[in-house]
Amino acid sequence: MVGQHSAISESSDKFVENVFGVFARALSDKMDVAVQAAVNLSNSACYSIVQIGSEPNASIETLRRMLSLEHSSTVRLVTGLEKKGLVQRIRGTAHDRREVCVVLTDAGETCFTKILDARSKVLNKAVGRLNAEEKVTMLGLIGKLMPAIVVGGDDQHFVCRLCNLEVCPQEKCPVNLAHPEFYELPPEPFKRKSSCKSGIMN
Numbered sequence: 001m002v003g004q005h006s007a008i009s010e011s012s013d014k015f016v017e018n019v020f021g022v023f024a025r026a027l028s029d030k031m032d033v034a035v036q037a038a039v040n041l042s043n044s045a046c047y048s049i050v051q052i053g054s055e056p057n058a059s060i061e062t063l064r065r066m067l068s069l070e071h072s073s074t075v076r077l078v079t080g081l082e083k084k085g086l087v088q089r090i091r092g093t094a095h096d097r098r099e100v101c102v103v104l105t106d107a108g109e110t111c112f113t114k115i116l117d118a119r120s121k122v123l124n125k126a127v128g129r130l131n132a133e134e135k136v137t138m139l140g141l142i143g144k145l146m147p148a149i150v151v152g153g154d155d156q157h158f159v160c161r162l163c164n165l166e167v168c169p170q171e172k173c174p175v176n177l178a179h180p181e182f183y184e185l186p187p188e189p190f191k192r193k194s195s196c197k198s199g200i201m202n
Contacts, residue, residue: 031123035118044077049081049086050161050163052102052112053109058101065157067161088102089101115162142174143178170183
């Protein structure tokens with residue numbers, strides 16, 4: 001009987017792992033499909049727009065690190081978005097006049113909002129099935145699991161490449177708290193341009 005109970009326990013752990021993996025993959029896939037359909041762009045382009053919108057005046061190198069891409073791939077991605085009129089490059093910053101930064105155009109800001117709204121609808125559908133107590137429990141469990149999933153540093157940005165920073169207090173973010181030694185509190189909370197906000201929040 002001891003051997004049987006042990007086998008059942010092991011099987012149960014594997015079952016939980018398997019179901020969790022299926023849920024994580026399904027949620028990720030649904031978000032990717034939704035944001036791609038919302039703006040008729042590739043997922044890489046959507047990730048880029050969100051990162052550029054969330055990090056005003058980000059350099060090509062910063063964007064490369066956040067998206068975990070090669071420099072040449074990042075340049076091609078930005079060039080493609082520039083041709084579509086969604087981003088523009090600005091040469092020179094207060095720190096380095098030679099540095100090239102990327103910002104969203106008005107059309108890019110519209111895409112930014114559409115992408116976040118499409119993602120939010122998917123998440124609302126899933127999280128909306130939980131009551132307030134269950135949501136608190138879920139956040140606690142995610143916070144406990146996050147350090148095992150996220151590597152400190154650039155990976156934290158990559159994991160959050162579709163994140164809606166406007167609804168995520170950075171001092172409470174489980175991704176930041178997973179490796180606090182890499183975390184720096186921004187000077188002020190992120191706010192989207194008022195003309196680009198919608199009523200959908202996740």
